Amino acid sequence: MITRLLVANRGEIARRVFATCRALGVQTVAVHSDADADAPFVADADHAVRLPGNTPAETYLRVEGILDAARRAGADAVHPGYGFLAENAEFAAAVTDAGLTWVGPPAKAIAAMGDKMEAKALLAEAGVPMLPTWTDPDEITDFPVLVKASAGGGGRGMRVVRDAADLAEAVASARREAAAAFGDGTVFIERYVERGRHVEVQIFGDSHGTVVALGVRDCSIQRRHQKIVEEAPGVLPPAVRERLHDAAVAAGRAVDYVGAGTVEFLLTPDGDIFFLEMNTRLQVEHPVTELTTGLDLVRLQLLVAEGEPLPERATDPHWMRGHAIEVRLCAEDPAQGFRPATGTLHRFSIPGVNCEFGNLQRPGLRLDSGVVNGSVVSVHYDSMLAKVIAWAPTRTEAARALAGVLARAELHGVATNRDLLVRILRSPEFAAVDIDTGFLDRHSEVFEPLLPADQLPLVALAAALASAAGRRASAPVLAGLPSGWRNVPAFPQVARFTGPDGNEIEVRYRLDRAGRLADWSTSPAASGLATSAATSVSGSDPTRGGIAGHTTSDRGSPAVALVEATPQRVVLDVDGVRRAFRVHRVGSAVFVDGPDGAASLAELPRFPLPTAALAAGSLLAPLPGAVTRVHVRVGQRVSAGDLLLTLEAMKLEHPVLAPADGVVAELPVPAGGQVDTGAVLAVVNPEEAQS
Structure with missing residues (x-):
């Protein structure tokens, strides 16, 4: 019997395993980097x-270091989580050789499925359908194809190639990324299926010869070949579901599978299924299976590792209930090619959560989070912050509930993909199950921020009013005076911010001696609300519940009245409709959450200090990382979009492209060089500057 379990992983998966251990009375051991x-x-x-150390190679990928930690802490079992060493057969064997219980499939099964080419050959003999596959790029004559890493998953080392001219570089890039992520740069190439859906079957086996399928998940909506929206059960015809179950169980039996595993398939528009890979571990998306089956998959892992048979509930074919949808909330900027974001998460608040890391007893929301208020998102690991999961009797209800809670979440301090997730869940195509792995490529509209551009002036006004209220609240004298009180009341207050797009927005407003909003404007102008034109004051309107001081511009903009302003909350009346804004300030950063969306602003000082000017055409590092390759030389003429260099950060490669036609003037960082955020990576003199 397991009494003390070490989890050889980090973040939300470690917390997830610990939650089940607490319920079962099993003590827990964490290992952690600096x-x-x-x-x-x-x-x-x-x-x-x-x-000791920070990088995965120094810490979570060091087998001997983890085994030493288990010995020192008195652990008698090891759970690998997912990622890192979870699918490393040598690690599984080392754990058992050390006399510890391995909470996972046998090393032999991991090895069989770990080499994807060998796995394909083995499972083809078992009757599992396969896509055409190559290991030699010279054999490929038909495109498109997909380059894939043989040793890992999670979308790393994957490249879609549509032209023979791009194949060599795609293979080389995939090899580098796979070697960095998994320590193995082996790749292979498959036929790429357009409009295919990524579906997978959760299987479970025990040491008594039982292998069962626990339903189908649909994971088709992906970015950079990594899943971001997952759901169960997948919406499929019954015959397709049955074929998927049969093929997945056949795959498990072919390797005498024990423990939790996932068999992934590609579903073509014609209804054909093809094996993609088998993940010999618990998946990131396992919560949707837990919520639709009522099973605790981590508990099953522990029971099976102790030699127990699967309980009858897990082998019952009539277990499915309702529908669950999960999204991966990540620190990244979708508008910038999903560039990872780093920094301090000043506020992380998801409203309406019914449970964390567990099963829901009624419709509601589950949160599996690796972060809390104040957590630091570092450059060393991947960008996922948390998984938010909704369960409801129907798919429509689950999607609506999940979109609503995400839209109301307060996520302050780092960029996230929240707006993208909400737009996906609310899209007509998602509602109609018109989804596939190319969904994001076809639907650029889901990349638009939730906050409409014409609402930014109201957000900036709310930020300015909240900041003024904060200054009055902390004033050492005469704190009771209304903010902005003047002997000459016509003189406006001015606040300047950097907006979400990096552009400056200036807010001018004037309060009367009763603290009511007399007039306001923003510059540069934004259509639909305030303008830089003069505004005329409108008096109290009894039809608006006594709200006074609302304004209307001479261009017919909506009338706006101040209802309430505190450092944390501003309520505005806009044409008779009240809108409440939640405001959170950290230093000069101002985070505003309103009914139509959220925005992060930076308040600018009234008298900014002089700074050194950057050379025109400077390209700056968006986050800390290492320059892995420099593709050009100083003096070389480049065109807009040409690849200049490659930056590796947060376990992914990020291309740095020429912003315009010109000549490379400087390359201050050589290949292998480390850079911090804001470092100059290259300088490209624009074409017109060469004349």
């Missing part, structure tokens, strides 16, 4: 052991 010393998963554990 960067993770204050992370929530470390605080959740009964015991914690430091792994």
Whole structure:
């Protein structure tokens, strides 16, 4: 019987395993890098052991370091989580050789499925349908194809190639990324299916010869070949579902599978299914299976590892209930090619959560989070912050509830993909199950921020009023005076912000001696609300419940009245409709959450200090990382969009492209060089500057 379990992982998966251990009375051990010393998963554990260093290679990928931590902490079992060493057969064997219980499939099964080419050959013999596959790029004559890493998953090392001229570089790039992520740069190539759906079957096996299928998940909506929206059950014809179940169970039986695993398939528009890969671990998206089956998959993992048979509930074919949808909330900017974001998460608040890391007893929301208020998102690991999961009797209800809670969440301090997720869930195509792995490529509209551009002036006004209220609240004298009180009341107050798009927005407003909003404007102008034109004051309107001081511009903009202004909350009346804005200030950063969306602003100082000017055409590092390759030389003429260099950060490669036609003037960082955020990577003199 397992009494003390070490989780050889980090973040939300470690917290997820610890939650089940607490319920079962099993003590827990965390291992952590220096960067993770204050992370929530470390605080959740009964015991914690430091792994010196920060990078995965120094810490979570060091087999001997983890085994030493298990010995020092007195652990008698190891759970690998997912990622890192979870699908490393040598690690599984080392754990068992050390006399510890391995909470996962046998090393032999991991090895069989770990090499994807060998896995394809083995499962083809078992009758599982396969896509055409190549290992030699010279054999490929028909496109498009997909380059894939043989040793790992999660979308790393994957490249779609539509032209023979791009194949060599795609293979080389995929090899580099796979080697960095998994320590193995082997790749292979498959036929790429347009408009295919990514579906997968959760399987479970025990040491008594039972292998069962626990339903189909649809994971088709992906970015950079990584899943971001997952749901169960997948909306499929019954005959297709049955074929998927049969093929997945056949795959499990072919390798005498024990424990939790996932068999992934590509579903073509014609209804054909093809094997993609088998993940010999618990998946990121396992919560949707838990919520639709009522099973705790981590509990099953522990029972099976102890030699117990699967309980009858897990082998019952009539277990499905309702519908569950999960989204991966990530620190990244979708509008910038999903560029990862780093920094301090000043506020992380998801309203309406019914449970964390567990099963819901009624319709509601589950949160599996690796972060809390104040967590630091570092450059060393992937960008996922949390998984938010909704369960409801129907798919429509689950999607609506999940979109609503995400839209109301307060996520302050780093860029996230929240707006993208909400727009996906609310899109007509998602509602109609018109989804496939190319969904984001076809629907550029879902990349638009939730906050309409014409609402930004109201957000900026709310930020200015909240900041003024904060100054009055902290004033050492005469704090009771209305903010902005003047002997000459016609003189306006001015606040300047950097907006979400990086452009400056100036807010001018004037309060009367009773603290009511007399007039306001923003510059540069934004259509539909305030303008830089003069505004005329409108008096009290008894039809508006006594709200006074609303204004209307001479261009017919909506009338706006101030109802309430505190440092944390501003309520405005806009044409008779009240809108409440929640405001959170950290230093000069102002985070505003309103009914139509959220925005992050930076208040600019009235008297800014002089700064050194950057050379025209400077390209700056968006986040800390390492320059892995430099593709051009100083003096070379380049065209807009040409690849200049490649930056590796947060386990992914990020291309740095020429912004315009010109000549490369400087390349200050050589290949292999480390850079911080804002460092100059290259300088490209624009074409017109060469004359």
